[in-house]
Amino acid sequence: MLRIVFMGTPEFSVPSLADLIAAGHDVTAVYSQPPRPAGRGLTETKSPVHKFAEASGIPVYTPKSLRTAEALDIFRSHAADVAVVVAYGLLLPQAILDAPRAGCFNLHASLLPRWRGAAPIQRAIMAGDTETAAMVMRMEAGLDTGPVCLAERVSITADMTAGELHDIVSTQGAGLLVRALAALERDSLSATPQPDVGVTYAAKIEKAEARIDFTKTAAEVHNHIRGLSPFPGAWFEAEIDGKRERIKVLRCTLAAGAGTPGHAIDDVLTIACGSGAVRLVTVQRAGKKAMPAAEMLRGVKLPAGSKIGG
Numbered sequence: 001m002l003r004i005v006f007m008g009t010p011e012f013s014v015p016s017l018a019d020l021i022a023a024g025h026d027v028t029a030v031y032s033q034p035p036r037p038a039g040r041g042l043t044e045t046k047s048p049v050h051k052f053a054e055a056s057g058i059p060v061y062t063p064k065s066l067r068t069a070e071a072l073d074i075f076r077s078h079a080a081d082v083a084v085v086v087a088y089g090l091l092l093p094q095a096i097l098d099a100p101r102a103g104c105f106n107l108h109a110s111l112l113p114r115w116r117g118a119a120p121i122q123r124a125i126m127a128g129d130t131e132t133a134a135m136v137m138r139m140e141a142g143l144d145t146g147p148v149c150l151a152e153r154v155s156i157t158a159d160m161t162a163g164e165l166h167d168i169v170s171t172q173g174a175g176l177l178v179r180a181l182a183a184l185e186r187d188s189l190s191a192t193p194q195p196d197v198g199v200t201y202a203a204k205i206e207k208a209e210a211r212i213d214f215t216k217t218a219a220e221v222h223n224h225i226r227g228l229s230p231f232p233g234a235w236f237e238a239e240i241d242g243k244r245e246r247i248k249v250l251r252c253t254l255a256a257g258a259g260t261p262g263h264a265i266d267d268v269l270t271i272a273c274g275s276g277a278v279r280l281v282t283v284q285r286a287g288k289k290a291m292p293a294a295e296m297l298r299g300v301k302l303p304a305g306s307k308i309g310g
Contacts, residue, residue: 015174116144123202126227134173147191214262218276236309251282
């Protein structure tokens, strides 16, 4: 049994925390991002990891910075064997990295060194990658530069969304962490330095990126839509009842056909791209629930020739 400090914030991190507890480790403290305003009422809301830790009876710490003497003293007071970091949201300074007896380990959702950084799942899909991975690495001061201890590859299928890939990697990564720490306890956990070639960075998704550019190829549009589904959701604007309305696209598929980019080429929301076309499958109007495109079309007229986007 290891004495662990767990550091994570979003829903992606929860299976890892749950599996470490189930494996019998002593999770002595959990670190998470501070509560943030959320929802229409902008109510201060605890992160998914924060809520799970509290429900499990584990003390939760939410410092805004780990670079103060006070934060370091508190962290050291946990007397941890290891720290486990899963989508925490803060870079760990060297003093924190050096505090646990056996070091700090990170679960990362990519085939490192490809897609280091904040949004590896989305960027992999948006780039059209057909494979990614869950990887456990020993942490260094650099951004996702540490040597890799264990890896489990994950196929990215043709229509898979970021949300679907998120759930797969989250679950598989949790199991991988348990295996890595079991090997650490046996003193049999090795680590292989990342190669110097093939390094790419997965920059945080910006709101301005979400607008669909139908002048791109159908494959690029398809990957863009599924890479941003379900959040933040790629979108276009169309004229409905005389008003411009933003519509999110949560699922689409490649389709046959051609035409003026950004225009419907049939009555079932097949949209021409710079080359080829995509058919919209699942959409979401502003203020409404996601629905099949066919259901939306029962109340909204977007026949062949309608301008979509632009």
